[in-house]
Amino acid sequence: MNFIKLLILTTLILSLGGCKQSRVKESLLPSSSGNPGEVVLIMEKTAWEGSAGESFRSLLQEETPGLPQREPLFNLVNIPAKAFTDLFKIHRNLIIVSIDPSIEQAGINVDYNRWSKPQLIITMKAPNRESFFELYDKNNQKILGLLLKAERDRLMNNYKAYSEQSLINRLEKRADIHLDIPKGYYYALDTNNFIWLSHETSETSQGLFIYYYDYVDAETFSLNTLINKRNEMLKKYVGGENPGSYMSTELQVLPTFRSFKLNGTYTAELRGLWKVEGDFMGGPFISISQLDESKNRVVTVEGFVYAPKYNKRNYVRQLEAILYSLKLNAKEEEKN
Incomplete structure (x- = not known):
């Protein structure tokens, strides 16, 4: 019996030592x-x-x-x-x-x-x-x-390693959701149930919209309902430079829709093009929507790119990475 215990202990020590060596090797x-x-x-x-x-x-x-x-x-x-x-x-x-x-x-x-x-x-x-x-x-x-x-x-x-912690804390306190927001973003708008975070350079613009609304039924997560709700929120909160202009969804090429599990939660994703009604601006967007059962609300987080001189793929992937860090009920997670 003592021999078996010794054998188990030796195996454990060697295993731990191997893991440590592997981590050291990777760090180099x-x-x-x-x-x-x-x-x-x-x-x-x-x-x-x-x-x-x-x-x-x-x-x-x-x-x-x-x-x-x-x-x-x-x-x-x-x-x-x-x-x-x-x-x-x-x-x-x-x-x-x-x-x-x-x-x-x-x-x-x-x-x-x-x-x-x-x-x-x-x-x-x-x-x-x-x-x-x-x-x-x-x-x-x-x-x-x-x-x-x-x-x-x-x-x-x-x-996650280089995040804008002050924005993250404010978002958690304000909307009870968590996103890993990298440095360079700032609050462009924070009102009622709509938040706009922006990252601007002289030639590009990347934005995050966070909005939430009451959940009604399963139809809430259909393509048409998500687009209609998106257009409603953007018309209300995201105006263009010209009087009466506002951001909307380009419907000549319908957004793509897919559903999947993100961190164990049902998620509806849209990818498509945005435009400005009354102006000549546009670009790609990606959005994800989840059901927050504890508050009976739908939470939508989306990112858009305006970069007329550049390819857009990598800009969209940057936004996608932020969106995929979404966690609902951030205050409750902090307690745990």
């Missing part, structure tokens, strides 16, 4: 390189120029939804295996593809922070083209989801 890693939304695909030239390469191009360079101009989901860079040097190994997003007869069994592996941090590495191995495409077909949406989540998580972790 260099920062990852590469631009936001960039993926390096390590694949031989013949595969890249053929159907294997085309499968990744069609997946990762698909049009980003909800933008006024076409922008790919990711900027894809290809290099052959012999060029995969230390310079590329520290890139933020790596997909390593090997198709070789010496490989015994097709498989996919996901790894994090191997050569740098934060880093995502997806490795795909297959003995031939047929087994590669079988592997790809089973996992392509998983690959896309991993990349999107990795990009979002990097932003969320950064915003």
Whole structure:
């Protein structure tokens, strides 16, 4: 019996020591390189120029939804295996593809922070083209989801570490919700059940709208109801520069709608375009809405971008990262 206890204790000590060594090793890693939304695909030239390469191009360079101009989901860079040097190994997003007869069994592996941090590495191995495409077909949406989540998580972790705490505290006290708001934002409007936070530069504008209203029934979370409520709130609180002008939703291209669970809570998401009635301004927006059961209210948090001279994808992803930090009943969470 004493021997068993000693064995368990020894195993525990070794396990804890291994975890500590792993954390120390990760802390010594260099920062990852590469631009936001960039993926390096390590694949031989013949595969890249053929159907294997085309499968990744069609997946990762698909049009980003909800933008006024076409922008790919990711900027894809290809290099052959012999060029995969230390310079590329520290890139933020790596997909390593090997198709070789010496490989015994097709498989996919996901790894994090191997050569740098934060880093995502997806490795795909297959003995031939047929087994590669079988592997790809089973996992392509998983690959896309991993990349999107990795990009979002990097932003969320950064915003949590460098947040505008005074704004966060005010929002929690005022609306009883939590958002990780990065530095640079300020209150543009705070009235009744509508809050507007703004981040301005000389050539771009990013804004957050937080508003809430009574929950009626399940129809409240339909596409039409969410759009109608959005237009109602924006007409009331977000005026344009010209007299009588106001922000609204562009309906010639309907916003996309999807529902999912965010932190265990049902969430309705809209992505689309905004415009200013009575003016010539516009751009993309993203919104999420959740039911706050304790207060029988719907809470909507949305972000919009105005950047006429620039691509908008990364600006929208920055806002998305803020929105995805949403937590309801922030005061209650503080007590716990």
